[in-house]
Each structure stands twice: as structure tokens, then as C-alpha cells.
Amino acid sequence: MRIDLHTHSTASDGTDTPAELVRGAAAAGLDVVALTDHDTVGGHAEAIAALPEGLTLVTGAELSCRTGGVGLHMLAYLFDPEEPELARERELVRDDRVPRARAMVGRLRELGVPVTWEHVSRIAGDGSVGRPHVAAALVELGVVPDVSAAFTPDWLANGGRAYVEKHELDPFQAVRLVKAAGGVTVLAHPLAVKRGEVVSEDVIARLAAAGLDGIEVDHMDHDEPTRARLRGLAAELGLLPTGSSDYHGSRKTCLLGDFTTDPEVYGEITRRATGAFPVPGTGGAPRRQV
Secondary structure, three states: OEEEEEEEOOOOOOOOOOHHHHHHHHOOOEEEEEOOEEEEEOOOOHHOOOOEEEEEEOOOEEEEEEEEEEEEEEEOOOOOOOHHHHHHHHHHHHHHHHHHHHHHHHHHHHHHOOOOHHHHHHHOOOOOHHHHHHHHHHHHOOOOHHHHOOOOOOOOOOOOHHHHHOEEEOOOHHHHHHHHHHEEEEEOOOHHHHHHHHHHHHHHHHHHHHOOOOOEEEEEOOOOHHHHHHHHHHHHHEEEEEEOOEEEEHHHHOOOOOOOOOOHHHHHEEEEEEEEHHHHHHHHOOOOOO
């Protein structure tokens, strides 16, 4: 089995619609794909309706978190999307995205960049606007050569010249909320230092003690020594090691299935989940377990 547990669609900051994404996953030879848009489940229904036969969809989201002044992302899988407390927190994060993006545009203009809110809004379309859309505008304006180059201290990296904070969950609260909604939590790209400051291994250990299920080990922003270090940390802490592409369509260079998760790890994720089942085949809605 080929299993990719971290992808994005136009419901947040990817360039493929949810339908295009699941069709692309099947064409790439994947057996399982997780749709994990930022702080939203808005793409799930379209993905389910378009799900090709032979492909299984794992419903999820990537939650924006912050602790000790460091931003991090929490992948949440197979939770009940209607659980009210978690739904309310996702809404608070989404509601803060537009004023935050507008503020980043303002800072960029103060730095002499001729970007406009209309430009960023056009790129975001119906998606949940965020830094990647601002970064894409910088690419289109020729300010940076690619999206990754926008995520530096000069521009949009955490603490960068044009960075603006937003409402974010405490990661310990995120673990609690996802668990209460029947879901499974995996810390996304925990040592991706090229993105900015990362949390310490002590924080990861405390998250594990608080109920974190896994850490994303195989990721494009982790080099081989980092993956080995994370694999050892996962074994030490009893965490599930996952692998994923973090696919964003044409917005990033990674392809669907570039990194994958071991089938036994995937099986354990599905065994732990009680909020929803993976969706197989040609459609239907995620069912709650009883």
C-alpha cells in the first residue's frame, strides 16, 4: 500500500481542487490519501464525491498552533467535524486569517513591495487565505523566485519583517480537543528548521505524555540525519512515525506520494480513531463509529 497522509487543496492553500486532488492521488498510484487543509474541513465533501474507486480518503485538517512563541502545525485525522469545541476553535483561526493577511500586505507595502489585497485575494479564491497566498503574490511580482524563498526572515517566516501573528491553538489544547472529537494527532514536520524556529524535543516529549499519537518523520523539509533523529525520538517516546508529501499542487515542488506512511502505522491510526472512518471507493459520507 502507498499512503500519503498530508495534502492540501484549494479549500486552504493548495492549487488543486479537492476533486482534482483525489483524482491525482489515484493517478499517482496511491491507495490512501489524507486531505488535511489548514484549519478547515471545507474540502471533504467534494473530495468524497469525486473519490475514485480503489482510493481511500482519510478526512483531516492541519491545525495552527503556537507554544512558547514558536508556531507549529498539528495534523488531526478522523475526528468528528461537528464536535462543537473543536469546530469553534477552527472557526476562530479561520476568522483571523483575513485580517492577518491584510496586515501582512500592509507590512509588505511599507517595505516597498507593490502587492495589494486584491492580488492576494484573487490567488486565494475560495480557499482559507494564508501566508502561502501572500507568498504566491510575491512570486508573481518577481520579488522572490519561488514560494519557499518567501518564507525567510526577510519576508514571511515566523518573526520575519512582514510576519503577523494570528489566533492559534495551544498544541496541548489541540491534542485534547482532537482526542475529545475521536481523532488522532500527529505533529507535522517538527524539525523543519528551514521554515523557522522549531519546538524542542522536550516539548515533543511533553506532547507525547499529553496524548500526542505521532510525529511526521519523512517529509521534504527533513534531511536524512533529521529523519533518523526523529525516528529514534518516535521510538523513544512511543509515537507513530508517519511520512507524507505535504502536497500543495503547483505551489510547491513536492509531488503526491513523494513520502509515504508505513501500512502498519496507518492501521494503528485508523484503530485509534473513533470520530470517523476512512472513506473507501466511490463516495459516501464519513461515518461515525458506534
